[in-house]
Amino acid sequence: MIDAFAPADTAPPRSLWRFILWSARGAWPVLLLAAAISALVGTTEVVSAMLMGWIIDAVVETGPEGFFGQHLGLIAGFVLFFVILRPLAFGLSSAANAIVVQPNVYVLVQSRLNRWTLGQPVTFFDNDFAGRIAQKQVQTARALTEVANETINTMAFALASIIGSVVLLLTIDLRIAFALAVWLVGYLALIRYFLPKVRKSAGARAGARAQVSGQVVDTITNIKTVKLFAHAEFEDRAALNAMGIFRNRAIEFGEVQALFRFWLMVVAGVLPVLLIGGTIWLWTIGAATPGGIAAAGAVAIRIAQMTGWVSFVLMAIYGNLGEIEDGMKTLTPAPDLTDAPDATDLGRVSGEIRFDGVDFAYGRRTGGVTDMSLHVAAGEKIGIVGASGAGKSTLVALLLRLYDVEGGRITLDGHDIRALTQESLRRNIAMVTQETAMFNRSAFENIRYGRADATREQVEAAARAAEAHDFIVDLQDHEGRKGYDAHLGERGVRLSGGQRQRIALARAFLKNAPVLVLDEATSALDSEVEAAVQSALEPLMEGKTVLAIAHRLSTIAQLDRIIVLDDGHIIEQGSHDELLAKGGTYARFWERQSGGFLGTE
Known part of the structure; x- marks a missing residue:
C-alpha cells in the first residue's frame, strides 16, 4: 500500500512541517486511512459507555424478574459489540499501524534521507563525523515514524473519543457537556504551555546524543592510532565530556517531563469529580437517570485515564519533532556542487x-x-x-x-x-589512490565495485593482473568465509597496506576506464611485487590517458x-x-x- 523506496522528486525543505510532508509524500492516503480506522476505534469507547448506561437503565426500569425476557435484543447487541465488533476494530487498527505504517514509513524516510546524503559533495563529509551523519539519518527516520504512528494510534483515537463523549453527554444534559468543554480548554492550555518546552529540550538532547555517537565512532574508526599513541585515556576523557553534556541535556528534559506529568495528573483528577459529581447533582433534581450517571462516570474515568496517556504521547511527539528538527538541520543543506540542469550524460x-x-x-x-x-x-x-x-x-x-x-x-x-x-x-576515470578505500564486504565485492556486472571469472582475472589472486585465496574471516568470499573488515583492516593497494588496482583493472589516475598507486608495495604490478600496469595503460602521481620516480620514468x-x-x-x-x-x-x-x- 506504500511504496517504501519511492524517491522524492524535490529537495528536502528546511522548515519542519514542509519537511514532514516531503518525507512521507506518497504515503499520505494510507496514513489518513489508518487515522480513520483509529478514529473508528475511538468511537467504540463512547459506544461502550452508552451501552453500559442503557443496560443499567434497563435493569433499574424492569427489575431482575423481567430483565432478560424484555431486553434480549439489547443483551445480544451488548455481547456482539464487546466480543466481536470491538476486538475486530482494535485488531484492524493495530494491523494498519504495525504492518502497513511503521515498517514502510521508516524505510521511506530513511531511503530519501540517505539518497540525499549520498548526493552531497566530499566537503559535506569532510566537515562532520561519519557516525554523526549516520546517527542523524536513523534518528530522523525513527522520530518521524513515531510521530506518524502516535498521531494515528493515539491522537485520532483520542479526538474521536472526546467528540463522541461530548455527543453522549449532550444526550444526558447540556450542562454536563459544557462542563467537559470547560475542562478541555484548561487541559489544552496546559499542553500549550509545556509542549514547546518539551520540543526544545528534546532537540537539545538529540543533538548531544548524536555528538556522543560521533565522538565514539571517530575514536573506534581510528583505534589503531589511539593504541599506537597510547591515548586511550585522552579519548576516554573526550567521550566522557560528550557524555556529560548529553547527561545534562537529558536531565533538563527529565525536569520538564516530571513537572508536566505532575500538573497533568492534577488536571486529570478534576474531570471525574466534575462529571460524576455534576451528573449526580442532575439526578438529585430529576434531570438525569442512574444510567446517565454510569455513562458519565465511564466517560470521565476513561478520559481521565486517556488524558495521561495522550499527554505522554503528545510529549513523545513533541520530543520527536525536536529530534526531527535537529536531524533536518544536519541532513538537508543543499549541495554546493551539483549537476547543471542540462548536464550531458x-x-x-x-x-x-x-x-x-x-x-x-x-x-x-x-x-x-x-x-x-x-x-x-x-x-x-x-x-x-x-x-x-x-x-x-x-x-x-x-x-x-x-x-x-x-x-x-x-x-x-x-x-x-x-x-x-x-x-x-x-x-x-579509474583511480587508485595511496589511501585505498575498502568496504567491509567480501574481496569479490570490493573488486567488483569497479564494474557491477562483472562475472566471477572477470573479477579473478583482474585480481591476477594486479598480483592479488594468490593472497586472496588464502584469506579467511572470523566467520569462516574463505578466499574471495572472505570479508576484509572495516576499511580493509584485515589486509596489509600492500594488499589493499593490490585490491584497489584490481578494481581499476576491472573498471577499464579510458582515463586512469594513479595517485601513489604502488607506494605500499615491496620492490618485487611492485615490479610485477608495474609489468601488469603496462597492458592496463595501453590506449588510455594516464595521470600518475609519484614520489618514487622510478615508477614514472x-x-x-x-x-x-x-x-x-x-x-x-x-x-x-x-x-x-x-x-x-x-x-x-x-x-x-x-x-x-x-x-x-
Missing part, C-alpha cells in the same frame, strides 16, 4: 584533458593550484611530480570534480566537466611526459631524459632519491 570518451587557466585554493587565498594550464592528449601518459603541498592531488581532485574550480575550466574531450553529469564524468609542480605551478615538463638533461628541479629530485623514494625537501 557522456558516453565513453577518448580521454583528451585540458586545464585552461585553472585556479583553486580551497576557498583560501593561497594553496592548491594557480593559473594552471595543461594539455594531455588522448592516450598520453604523464607523470606528476612535486614536493608535498605542490598541488598534485588537487589537480586530480579537480579533474574528478570533487571540487569545482574557482577560476578557469577543465575539459574532457572538449566538454567542460561542469557541463557533464558527475556520474558520467567519473565513469570515464618510462611515461611519455613528466610535469613538475611547485607551489601550484608547472615549473618543468618533458620526458625523463629531457628533464635530467636540464639539470633543474626534477634532476635534483632524482639525485636525492634513496631506494627510489622522493623526499619532500
Whole structure:
C-alpha cells in the first residue's frame, strides 16, 4: 500500500512541517486511512459507555424478574459489540499501524534521507563525523515514524473519543457537556504551555546524543592510532565530556517531563469529580437517570485515564519533532556542487584533458593550484611530480570534480566537466589512490565495485593482473568465509597496506576506464611485487590517458611526459631524459632519491 523506496522528486525543505510532508509524500492516503480506522476505534469507547448506561437503565426500569425476557435484543447487541465488533476494530487498527505504517514509513524516510546524503559533495563529509551523519539519518527516520504512528494510534483515537463523549453527554444534559468543554480548554492550555518546552529540550538532547555517537565512532574508526599513541585515556576523557553534556541535556528534559506529568495528573483528577459529581447533582433534581450517571462516570474515568496517556504521547511527539528538527538541520543543506540542469550524460570518451587557466585554493587565498594550464592528449601518459603541498592531488581532485574550480575550466574531450553529469564524468576515470578505500564486504565485492556486472571469472582475472589472486585465496574471516568470499573488515583492516593497494588496482583493472589516475598507486608495495604490478600496469595503460602521481620516480620514468609542480605551478615538463638533461628541479629530485623514494625537501 506504500511504496517504501519511492524517491522524492524535490529537495528536502528546511522548515519542519514542509519537511514532514516531503518525507512521507506518497504515503499520505494510507496514513489518513489508518487515522480513520483509529478514529473508528475511538468511537467504540463512547459506544461502550452508552451501552453500559442503557443496560443499567434497563435493569433499574424492569427489575431482575423481567430483565432478560424484555431486553434480549439489547443483551445480544451488548455481547456482539464487546466480543466481536470491538476486538475486530482494535485488531484492524493495530494491523494498519504495525504492518502497513511503521515498517514502510521508516524505510521511506530513511531511503530519501540517505539518497540525499549520498548526493552531497566530499566537503559535506569532510566537515562532520561519519557516525554523526549516520546517527542523524536513523534518528530522523525513527522520530518521524513515531510521530506518524502516535498521531494515528493515539491522537485520532483520542479526538474521536472526546467528540463522541461530548455527543453522549449532550444526550444526558447540556450542562454536563459544557462542563467537559470547560475542562478541555484548561487541559489544552496546559499542553500549550509545556509542549514547546518539551520540543526544545528534546532537540537539545538529540543533538548531544548524536555528538556522543560521533565522538565514539571517530575514536573506534581510528583505534589503531589511539593504541599506537597510547591515548586511550585522552579519548576516554573526550567521550566522557560528550557524555556529560548529553547527561545534562537529558536531565533538563527529565525536569520538564516530571513537572508536566505532575500538573497533568492534577488536571486529570478534576474531570471525574466534575462529571460524576455534576451528573449526580442532575439526578438529585430529576434531570438525569442512574444510567446517565454510569455513562458519565465511564466517560470521565476513561478520559481521565486517556488524558495521561495522550499527554505522554503528545510529549513523545513533541520530543520527536525536536529530534526531527535537529536531524533536518544536519541532513538537508543543499549541495554546493551539483549537476547543471542540462548536464550531458557522456558516453565513453577518448580521454583528451585540458586545464585552461585553472585556479583553486580551497576557498583560501593561497594553496592548491594557480593559473594552471595543461594539455594531455588522448592516450598520453604523464607523470606528476612535486614536493608535498605542490598541488598534485588537487589537480586530480579537480579533474574528478570533487571540487569545482574557482577560476578557469577543465575539459574532457572538449566538454567542460561542469557541463557533464558527475556520474558520467567519473565513469570515464579509474583511480587508485595511496589511501585505498575498502568496504567491509567480501574481496569479490570490493573488486567488483569497479564494474557491477562483472562475472566471477572477470573479477579473478583482474585480481591476477594486479598480483592479488594468490593472497586472496588464502584469506579467511572470523566467520569462516574463505578466499574471495572472505570479508576484509572495516576499511580493509584485515589486509596489509600492500594488499589493499593490490585490491584497489584490481578494481581499476576491472573498471577499464579510458582515463586512469594513479595517485601513489604502488607506494605500499615491496620492490618485487611492485615490479610485477608495474609489468601488469603496462597492458592496463595501453590506449588510455594516464595521470600518475609519484614520489618514487622510478615508477614514472618510462611515461611519455613528466610535469613538475611547485607551489601550484608547472615549473618543468618533458620526458625523463629531457628533464635530467636540464639539470633543474626534477634532476635534483632524482639525485636525492634513496631506494627510489622522493623526499619532500
